[in-house]
Every structure is written in C-alpha cells, then in structure tokens.
Amino acid sequence: MTDTQYDRAPGDASALPDVEQGASSGVLVYTIGLGLAVGLTALSFWVANTSLLWVGGISLGLTVLAIAQMGVHLVFFLHVTTGPDNTNNVMALAFGVLIVALVVVGSLLIMADLNDSMMPAPELMNLQMQH
Amino acid sequence: MNVAVAVDDKVRYEARPSAGEAGPATKRVVVGYGFWVFLLSDIVMFSAIFAAYAVLNHATAGGPSGVQLFNQRSVAIETGCLLASSYTCGLMSLAIGSRRYAATYWAALITFVLGALFLALELREFAGMIAIGAGPQRSAFLSAFFTLVGCHGLHVTAGLVWLVVMMAQVAVKGFRQTVERRLLCFSLFWHALDIVWVWLFTVVYLMGVLS
Numbered sequence: 001m002t003d004t005q006y007d008r009a010p011g012d013a014s015a016l017p018d019v020e021q022g023a024s025s026g027v028l029v030y031t032i033g034l035g036l037a038v039g040l041t042a043l044s045f046w047v048a049n050t051s052l053l054w055v056g057g058i059s060l061g062l063t064v065l066a067i068a069q070m071g072v073h074l075v076f077f078l079h080v081t082t083g084p085d086n087t088n089n090v091m092a093l094a095f096g097v098l099i100v101a102l103v104v105v106g107s108l109l110i111m112a113d114l115n116d117s118m119m120p121a122p123e124l125m126n127l128q129m130q131h
Numbered sequence: 132m133n134v135a136v137a138v139d140d141k142v143r144y145e146a147r148p149s150a151g152e153a154g155p156a157t158k159r160v161v162v163g164y165g166f167w168v169f170l171l172s173d174i175v176m177f178s179a180i181f182a183a184y185a186v187l188n189h190a191t192a193g194g195p196s197g198v199q200l201f202n203q204r205s206v207a208i209e210t211g212c213l214l215a216s217s218y219t220c221g222l223m224s225l226a227i228g229s230r231r232y233a234a235t236y237w238a239a240l241i242t243f244v245l246g247a248l249f250l251a252l253e254l255r256e257f258a259g260m261i262a263i264g265a266g267p268q269r270s271a272f273l274s275a276f277f278t279l280v281g282c283h284g285l286h287v288t289a290g291l292v293w294l295v296v297m298m299a300q301v302a303v304k305g306f307r308q309t310v311e312r313r314l315l316c317f318s319l320f321w322h323a324l325d326i327v328w329v330w331l332f333t334v335v336y337l338m339g340v341l342s
Contacts, residue, residue, distance in 0.1 A: 007156045009163025011224070011319045026228070030221040037214055041329075045207055048337035059338050066333040070326050077221055077322040089167055096171035100178040107182035 008085040011078055033076025040069040159312055166316040170323045173286075177327050180282060181334060184275040188339070192270035197339030200260055206336045209252050210328065213287075216245035217325040224318045230306050239298050242321070246291050253284050276335065283331055286324055293317055 013026060044065045047058060074080045080089055156164075188197075223238035257277070260266065267277035297317055300310050 007160045007164075009160045009315060010167040011163060011315050011322070012159070026225040027222065030218055030225075033221075034214065034218045038211075041207075041210055041214065041332075044333060044337060045203065048340060049203070055341070058341055062333050062337055066329055069329045073217075073322060073326050073329065077217060077325070078319065088164060092164070092168055092171055096174055099175050103175065103178045104182045104185070107179075108185055111186045 007088060008083075010080060010086075010089045013079045029076055033072055036072045036076070037069055040065055040072065044069075158308070159315065162312045163315055163319070166319055170319060174323065174327065177279075177282070177330075180275075180279045181330065184279045184335065187271040187275040190271035192272075194270040194273065195263075195265050196272070197276075197335070200265055201336050201340055202256070203336065203340065205252055205256055206332055209249050210332055212245045212249040212252070213325055213328050216242045216249070217322055219245065220318050220321045224314070227306065227311060227314050232301070235301060236298065239294055243291060243294055246287055246294075250284060250287055250291070253280065257281075279335065280331065283324070283327055286327075290317070290321055290324060293320070 013029065044062055047053065047061050047065065053061070074093075080086060080093060082090065219238045219241040223235055223242060226234035226238055257280075260273075265273055267274045294317065297310070297314055300313070304310050
C-alpha cells in the first residue's frame, strides 16, 4: 500500500491520507508552531525597538528572524519537510525562492547602481564647472 | 554482456519505487501540488512589489515618512490576529481530517473573525493615513506602500470570501472528496498569506521605523 502512495500533497501532515493520525499529535505540531512563531515575532519587535543592540546590525538581524519564522511556518503549518514523499514540493519551493531572490536582490542592486551613476544635481554640476 | 546484465540486475534490485514509478499520483496530491505552484507564483508577484517598495522607500517627495506614519502597536495586534487565525485554520484542517462538523465550523468561525479583525485594523490605518493627506498619490513611497499592503489586504479579503463559500459547501455537500481538496487549497492559501505578512511587517513596519 505504501508503494502506491509515495507522493504527498503540500499541507498534508501524513504520508498516508487514509491512515488516521492521532488528532492530539496534530494539535501539538500546530501549537509548537504557534509558540515558535509568537516568540520570533516578539523578538523581532523587541530587536526593532531596543537601544541595546548595534544599530547597523538590526536590519540584518530582522532579516534572519523573518527567514527563521518563514521556516517555522513552512514546517509546522504547511508541513513541508525534507522527506522523500515531499521532494516535488521542496523543489518547487526552491525554484520559487530562487526567483524571489533574483527579483528582489537584482532590483535593489541595479537601482542602487543607477542612483550612483546618475548625473549629479545641478548645483553640484555648477561647483564642478567653477574649478 | 555479462557485465551489462549484472549492472542491469543491480539497478533493478536497488531501485526503490520513486515518486515517478509508483503510478499516477492521487488527485489530492495533484491538486495540492498545482495549488502549491500557483501560490509560489503569487509569492513571486509579491516579491516584485516588495522590490518596488524597497527601491522607493526613501522617495517621500517631502511628504511624511514611515517613522511618522506607522503605529507599531496596531501592527503588533494585526500580526497576532493573523498568526492566531493561521493556527485555528490548522485546527480546522485537523477537524476536517477526522470529519468533525461542529469543530470545523467553530474553527472556521474563529479563523474568519480573526481575519476580519485584521482587515478592519488595516482599513482603519489606511483611513487614518488618507485623512491626514498621506494617501497613495502623495509620494512614490506611499504609492508603493499602499500597493504592497493593499495587495496583501485584498488577498485576505479573497480568503475570507473563500472561507464562507467553503463552509456553505461543507454544510450543503458534506465532506466529499472535492470539498476536502478545496479545503486543502484554502488552508495552503491562508498559511501562505501569513508568510507574506511576516515579510511585510519586517520590511515595511519594523525596518521602516529604523531609518
């Protein structure tokens, strides 16, 4: 029976949909996920508002916390795992993440570069002309 | 030839039934996977809007910036609402899995109320900003802000309508396989919206207040 049910739909917790999983274990998974997500969210808000941390590292820290929380949501709420029955879902996710990273990082890099090579403002041009 | 046969035998012996060889996947797997791919494409669309917002973050054209406009308390409450509704949506999936009608309706009701509360808080924030002249036409920064947050809000609205329709289907048709597949897609959609919101409050509301 297990051989014919080798793939798993994203969002399904069990590899065998017809096998009844204990409802309590499912509730436990969602509750752990909620606890972790609430903790990470609270940490994000604290990091953004505290004066204890070095200001330059705060945006990096917030990014790391957001990535961690995305992982918590994927594992505990969407049940995306590294198991063999989940390969297709993970591959699609990896492709999505690649495109998202290309779009966001590419746009920021290109726009920052464009800003750098823009013609300076007129008053600056005048200063250069005066030399 | 001997070698070739030996290799062939070895390969056949060691091969486990992979996803491709186990025969056609069940309809639930196919539908879930298709919806998963749609969600990822939706997230790619969001990433383009995120990139536009990040580029236009400082283009305030002399108008108000994020520091003056954003209220972190309201954002924290919105985040709590959406997180809790994601949790109750998960509990609804469990209730559907064990075919408990009352638990499904209750979980759906709480999910709906929390989602509606989120939406009400967001609309109140929008109305407050427009009232002080910080509408989407004020600056490029505000155009990007309203596009990004409004797009997520539209998705939440669509999710709420979808939830009502699904509960009507459960009431009329019961837990048929088609209805269960649609409910699977709904829960995927709702959890994915929460992931988008995680990035939204991090990039827009928390990082926006830093600078």
